[in-house]
Amino acid sequence: MxxxxxxxxxxxxxxxxxxxxxxxxxxxxxxxxxxxxxxxxxxxxxxxxxxxxxxxxxxxxxxxxxxxxxxxxxxxxxxxxxxxxxxxxxxxxxxxxxxxxxxxxxxxxxxxxxxxxxxxxxxxxxxxxxxxxxxxxxxxxxxxxxxxxxxxxxxxxxxxxxxxxxxxxxxxxxxxxxxxxxxxxxxxxxxxxxxxxxxxxxxxxxxxxxxxxxxxxxxxxxxxxxxxxxxxxxxxxxxxxxxxxxxxxxxxxxxxxxxxxxxxxxxxxxxxxxxxxxxxxxxxxxxxxxxxxxxxxxxxxxxxxxxxxxxxxxxxxxxxxxxxxxxxxxxxxxxxxxxxxxxxxxxxxxxxxxxxxxxxxxxxxxxxxxxxxxxxxxxxxxxxxxxxxxxxxxxxxxxxxxxxxxxxxxxxxxxxxxxxxxxxxxxxxxxxxxxxxxxxxxxxxxxxxxxxxxxxxxxxxxxxxxxxxxxxxxxxxxxxxxxxxxxxxxxxxxxxxxKTVELELPEQREFTLDNGLRVVLAERHDTPAVFMNLQFRSGAAADGDKPGLASLAARMLSEGAGKYDSLAFSSRQEELGASISADSGLDYNNITFSALTSQLEPSLELLAEVVQEPLFPEEDLARVKSNRIDAIAQEKAQPQGLALRELPPLLFGQGHPYGAPLTGSGTVEGIRAVTRDDLVKFHNTWLRPDNAVLTVVGDVTAEKLKAMLNDTLGGWKAPEGEVPQIDVAEVERPSQPRVYLLDRPGAKQSYILAGLVIPPWQPEGAEAFDAMASVIAGKFTSRVNMNLREDKHWSYGAQAVSLDTEAQRPYVLFAPVQTDKTAAAIKELLREYKEFLGDQPITEQELADYRDDEVLKQSARFQTKAQLLSSIAWQVEKGLPPEYIANYPQRVGALTRDDVMTAAREVLEPGQFTWVVVGDLDEIREEVEALDIGPVTVLPGES
Structure with missing residues (x-):
């Protein structure tokens, strides 16, 4: 055959x-x-x-x-x-x-x-x-x-x-x-x-x-x-x-x-x-x-x-x-x-x-x-x-x-x-x-x-x-x-x-379109494709009293634009081999785009319709809202989804721009309240060339790209008036740990989250913070994961992450553990953090391993256009010069133990963790309360 x-x-x-x-x-x-x-x-x-x-x-x-x-x-x-x-x-x-x-x-x-x-x-x-x-x-x-x-x-x-x-x-x-x-x-x-x-x-x-x-x-x-x-x-x-x-x-x-x-x-x-x-x-x-x-x-x-x-x-x-x-x-x-x-x-x-x-x-x-x-x-x-x-x-x-x-x-x-x-x-x-x-x-x-x-x-x-x-x-x-x-x-x-790392990153070229849109381009001609990211300030922080508005607006951008209804829009993307999608974070919404070089101009014409003429059809909105509400129910059925919904308001407070569920889906009440007029207003308010930046990586020259963008996006104009400011209030940490329990009868595992509000990201000390975070709980060989997974084998994996926000950031530690080890696991997690800040700080070997890993990782960090685009978009978002990326290995290589421990002691305080535990309360409540690490509250669960 x-x-x-x-x-x-x-x-x-x-x-x-x-x-x-x-x-x-x-x-x-x-x-x-x-x-x-x-x-x-x-x-x-x-x-x-x-x-x-x-x-x-x-x-x-x-x-x-x-x-x-x-x-x-x-x-x-x-x-x-x-x-x-x-x-x-x-x-x-x-x-x-x-x-x-x-x-x-x-x-x-x-x-x-x-x-x-x-x-x-x-x-x-x-x-x-x-x-x-x-x-x-x-x-x-x-x-x-x-x-x-x-x-x-x-x-x-x-x-x-x-x-x-x-x-x-x-x-x-x-x-x-x-x-x-x-x-x-x-x-x-x-x-x-x-x-x-x-x-x-x-x-x-x-x-x-x-x-x-x-x-x-x-x-x-x-x-x-x-x-x-x-x-x-x-x-x-x-x-x-x-x-x-x-x-x-x-x-x-x-x-x-x-x-x-x-x-x-x-x-x-x-x-x-x-x-x-x-x-x-x-x-x-x-x-x-x-x-x-x-x-x-x-x-x-x-x-x-x-x-x-x-x-x-x-x-x-x-x-x-x-x-x-x-x-x-x-x-x-x-x-x-x-x-x-x-x-x-x-x-x-x-x-x-x-x-x-x-x-x-x-x-x-x-x-x-x-x-x-x-x-x-x-x-x-x-x-x-x-x-x-x-x-x-x-x-x-x-x-x-x-x-x-x-x-x-x-x-x-x-x-x-x-x-x-x-x-x-x-x-x-x-x-x-x-x-x-x-x-x-x-x-x-x-x-x-x-x-x-x-x-x-x-x-x-x-x-x-x-x-x-x-x-x-x-x-x-x-x-x-x-x-x-x-x-x-x-x-x-x-x-x-x-350990020699030689990177050849393409030069970044910047220009401004006739309508004022800032464009940053890195040419890479290895494959005939172009990737773009159009980022504009908004996100869940702009939801106001309708949690989920920004993410719903992002979702609805693919439900038709200009002369294309939803199905025709999907068909047109397939015909061109293009991909246009949108997503939403806490501070920004993004429209991502990719196209074959041979189909770049017609693909950009389709993008222009999305940016300037989204339809937000009532019928599709009703369906999307209904499906989003059902998706929220799915999140609540999963221990991790439930915990990620409950933690933010406990950290930042109800009504705070960062109090939205970390799943990004909003609340049932917020989704139900969103109307087509809300979407139109959101689009007109935030998606404007003076509130956006377009990052591009791909098989196209600056001259050709600028001409194409002016031809396709030239009609996109900023409305009169300034872009609204988003007020993200600073919050205080609790004076002692707090423990919140959510009941999931019959659960075979408990899902443990511990959250902490930490300062906004700053270039100064960023590498030291990352080194600390990686060694304590950020990678497979971290202290926390090796303890709970490899030494105790109570968990399939434990890790901590910090979200990259404009204001104060949530630092979240998560660990799914077998039910009968819930209290013991919390005790171990606390011990690891206290010892790291106390008599077992980062070792020279741990720091050397981290430095080597991070520096050598740069070899693969820019392998694809999508990877390079992500890094440049982040650099542009933070207002950093292009050389910031190129000089990263030198900054990491210069880290000392004192740098790392200074960052750790300025940020970490396990005595101020907010704990959320989802599990079978009949099996875990008594032992968790016996830990006596702070007041224990049983949450009713989000309605």
């Missing part, structure tokens, strides 16, 4: 979207062979060719050149050169996932992924530590049904270190597996499972897997496994798992970035060639497609609204129908213009959201549709409408024009996303994924043309074949209450990291 391209795999990994295959034209909707005469066959072939041509969109000219070589020990090595930034991505895929487990021993693949971050025989320390001293980014590990991968992007000077570490845990890990480490990571994984199950709809996918695949099928259990199996995992079991699967002949290594092929291959041989391979267990590659489930289940959960899941078993990755299946999901859902969204959310208004995706795996695929039912609407009515639309779709098909729009939109997303070399969806990921699923690193890109040729008839055929009444339906309703060789790399010590 010729190699097929899974566009879904490629695009989903880049932009979390979908993609692709070419169907079998010899079958009808029921999969039966048709007996056609020669004449009829010729006529049918002619029609098919015409339809294919009508829906054809020229595939982008993309190349990811690579060198592929298999070492003598069986390791597949793939190298790709990309010299635009001084970074290198390392991505290693092991051909083992949860499908390789057996009943009674589920969760091994995922558990082992966790173990692999606990150090190796020659580096027994925490695996993240040398990377977080070396400026690593995009560092993680993941497990799914089919494979396990580990990846990191490092500065060019840290390549040897990264390859030494990856090879050490491949060839020198078994002796590092201890009972203590097994117990520790077993606890972490169990907390991850609790955290997942504690979320609304958290048991859906485990139920779906169990109900749609027969017993003993490798996909009938989820990757995380069962609590019982995790408890029963023995040290011998785990060591055997490593011996069986973690060997070179069962792995793919990709090295991509600022490195030559010869150099990369020499390093690969040095670090990996001496690792032996034994007999690799037979890899499961085929399994008969399970019969179509015809079953319905109903569960209850602490959710605010009913959710419907419909699932069909469909062909696996690599089938000839893959492309059409992926395109079908984009036609059905995931876009404002999609069939199901139009019918269920916009027209009938019986749902608040609908999504669909093709989940392609090695042994089988699944087609899944999810619908969030609007509260108060009968489920039966929604299911009836859903079934009607699916039948109509299968019978009537789709227009070639709509299919072209989707292809153009996704091709544009692909072009814009191919700037990253590492991490999820980077080029190293694409090469590894392509080799893993198709046996050819170039298969994904080479197959773009197959995707481009998929016709409307192809899509209709897969709809007729697979969207049958025989399916699995799950309805989740709200509860009533709611061995090492002598040769090879030196394993006695970790290779040193070259």
């Amino acid at each position: 010729p190699m097929r391209y899974a566009f879904s795999v490629l695009l989903a990994s880049i932009l979390a979207l979908g993609g692709c295959g070419a169907p079998d034209d010899s079958r009808d909707g029921n999969g039966e062979h048709r007996a056609l005469s020669v004449d009829k066959e010729a006529a049918a072939s002619s029609r098919a060719a015409a339809e294919r041509k009508e829906a054809y969109v020229e595939a982008p000219d993309i190349e990811i050149p690579f060198h592929r070589e298999v070492l003598d020990n069986g390791l597949t090595v793939i190298v790709h050169e990309d010299h635009k930034a001084p970074v290198v991505a390392v991505n290693i895929w092991y051909k083992v996932g949860s499908k390789d487990e057996e009943p009674g021993k589920t969760g091994f693949a995922h558990l082992f992924e966790h173990l692999m971050f606990n150090g190796s025989e020659n580096y027994p320390g925490e695996y993240f530590e040398p990377f977080q001293r070396s400026g690593a980014t995009d560092m993680n590990g993941t497990t799914n049904n089919d494979r396990t991968n580990y990846f990191e992007t490092v500065p060019r000077g840290a390549v040897d270190m990264a390859l030494w570490m990856e090879s050490d845990r491949m060839g020198h890990f078994q002796g590092a597996i201890s009972q203590e480490k097994l117990d520790e990571q077993r606890g972490v994984v169990k907390n991850e499972k609790r955290q997942s199950e504690n979320a609304p709809y958290g048991e859906a996918f485990e139920t779906i897997a169990r109900s749609t695949f027969p017993p003993h099928h490798p996909y009938s259990w989820t990757t995380i496994g069962s609590m019982e199996d995790l408890d029963n995992a023995s040290l011998e079991d785990v060591k055997q798992w490593f011996a069986d699967y973690y060997q070179p002949a069962n792995a793919i290594l990709v090295i991509a970035g600022d490195i030559k092929v010869d150099e990369a291959m020499a390093k690969a041989r040095k670090y990996f060639a001496d690792i032996p391979s034994t007999t690799v267990p037979r890899r499961l590659e085929n399994w008969e497609l399970p019969v179509q489930p015809d079953k319905r289940e109903v569960l209850t959960d602490q959710v605010p609204q009913t959710r419907i899941y419909k699932v069909w078993n469909v062909p696996a990755v690599g089938s000839e129908e893959e492309n059409a299946l992926e395109l079908m999901t984009s036609l059905l859902a995931n876009r404002n213009n999609s069939l199901l969204y139009r019918r269920l959310v916009r027209e009938e208004q019986v749902a608040t959201g609908v999504s669909a995706y093709y989940y392609g795996r090695q042994l089988a695929g699944q087609l899944m549709i999810m619908v969030d039912v609007k509260p108060g609407v009968p489920v039966a009515r929604v299911e009836k409408l859903l079934d009607e639309e699916l039948r109509e779709f299968a019978n009537a098909g789709v227009s070639a024009a709509e299919l072209r729009r989707i292809k153009q939109s996704e091709f544009a997303g692909l072009v814009k996303g191919l700037e990253k070399i590492g991490g999820f969806g980077g080029k190293s990921d694409i090469l590894a994924r392509s080799e893993f699923y198709y046996g050819d690193p170039g298969a994904l890109v080479a197959g773009l043309e197959d995707y481009a040729r998929v016709s409307a008839l192809d899509v209709q055929k897969v709809a007729q074949r697979w969207l049958t009444p025989e399916s699995y339906t799950l309805v989740i309703k709200p509860r009533a209450e709611y061995q090492a060789a002598d040769e090879g790399a030196d394993r006695s010590s970790l290779p040193p990291v070259d």
